[in-house]
Amino acid sequence: MRVLLSTYGTRGDVEPLVALAVRLRALGAAVRMCAPPDEEFTKRLEGIGVQSVPVGLPVRELMRGKTLPSAADLARYRNDLVETQFATFPAAFDGCDVVVAAGLGQIAARSVAEAAGVSYLYVSYAAVHLPSPHHAPPPRPGWPEPEAADNRTLWELDARNVDVQFGEALNRHRAALGLPPVSNVRDHVLTDRPWLAADPVLGAWPETPGLDVVQTGAWTLADERPLPADLAEFLDAGSPPVYVGFGSMSPAEGVGSMAVEAVRAQGHRVLVSRGWADLELVDDGDDCLAIGEVNHQNLFREVAAVVHHGGAGTTLTAARAGTPQVVIPLQLSDNPYWAGRVAALGLGAAIDAPTTTVETLGSALRTALSPDTRARARSLGSRLRTDGAEVAARRLTAESL
Incomplete structure (x- = not known):
């Protein structure tokens, strides 16, 4: 054939x-x-x-x-x-x-x-x-x-x-x-x-x-690749960080830095995925690490939450890992759809990309990081094929x- x-x-x-x-x-x-x-x-x-x-x-x-x-x-x-x-x-x-x-x-x-x-x-x-x-x-x-x-x-x-x-x-x-x-x-x-x-x-x-x-x-x-050594060391050095990444998409100006600020305000460390937008760290603080393309299947099991744009692959990988999500969907293709599914299933929160602020991100993160959301995410993750x-x-x- x-x-x-x-x-x-x-x-x-x-x-x-x-x-x-x-x-x-x-x-x-x-x-x-x-x-x-x-x-x-x-x-x-x-x-x-x-x-x-x-x-x-x-x-x-x-x-x-x-x-x-x-x-x-x-x-x-x-x-x-x-x-x-x-x-x-x-x-x-x-x-x-x-x-x-x-x-x-x-x-x-x-x-x-x-x-x-x-x-x-x-x-x-x-x-x-x-x-x-x-x-x-x-x-x-x-x-x-x-x-x-x-x-x-x-x-x-x-x-x-x-x-x-x-x-x-x-x-x-x-x-x-x-x-x-x-x-x-x-x-x-x-x-x-x-x-x-x-x-x-x-x-x-x-x-x-x-x-x-x-x-x-x-x-x-299934992705069998090990995580890079510097990333593994960062994960081992403290509490689970929050992942921030937008894959192949470019978020609106300032959204990446706002996400980092909002995560820090919740008392969490941050992983910034550079992606196609080539996102950079907002400073050289030891609570942040910038990473390239890595094994998300392994990584998402080690983080507290995943902040992303609503791509089908990222949404699925985070859901399978049982990890809560905050979706900032671009008004493009299926991004709003997956944002809506995350919110409807109680796996985290979705926010309006054009009006994103540190405050709205903070509120969404509090929802995602709550014990109830974590429990729902873990339960649903075990049911995905x-x-x-x-x-x-x-x-x-x-x-x-």
Whole structure:
């Protein structure tokens, strides 16, 4: 069996497919992946023996600034990505039996697969990306924010925005491939039977007519790396610190320093993860340590709380560790959704990113650090699954035989 995996985004978009690739290869499948050309992704795929097919611009370059690119720049990036996909995918898909596409940005994947006679499957990492009257669409930067009172109407407006951005280009390329036009780009990409790679306890799919969602559990791998020596020494030198990090995202100006101040005010030491934003320590106090990319599965079991942006991977890793969370969600993709899940499940607190202050952070930390929150986090952590990628790989191979 030959499988093509495809996504475009940050580490949180790539790593779940890495986990699936490892499980597929263990079952004897041949795997290649279309991914951004960032060096860290290329090396990651080389490390697991998966051929990397670079598509699009390096994502880290797009995420470098403190703010997202302008609406005009985002529209241009999206259009260029579609053209690049239609140019690159035919050769990448050649000889494959099935294509697994992750993310709405995979506009060309289904059409190229259809033209090549290859099976196509779409996967989402969060329920909020799939249309349902039970939740509103996620924020899509650069597009007009739909204004409506009910979720059904919001999803209809969301579909129109997707059509405005991608409709002409998609149907132009479909015509060149001898394929009929599509009238709803978003639902064409998603299909009526998408997969959901999210934990059913942490982020369950609300049953919705018209979508036959297959929820497999989150796609992750066990991380066996030891913690760096300086980090291990810091952890051993005092009480559990609070972790502050925003992964591939850049928080608003000053949020990192406010978080450090708020943590210190609660009497805790601080770990600052530099991340793609290259966060720095606010001073050289011995109660703070700046760290690079480390094993979060090990680290989060050793900290008092995790302050982060609401990425699916970070939320899941902290929840599995049984560690309380404070989420400062960027108004981007699934970040607000995961912030809401953390608050709803009583695993910590979520605060409004644009109005974040030391005071609001302090209040959120008091909630997260309370004994009741710690008990709920530990209880829920013991119920989360770790076999999602294995379940998905076995199901994929069985359905594709």
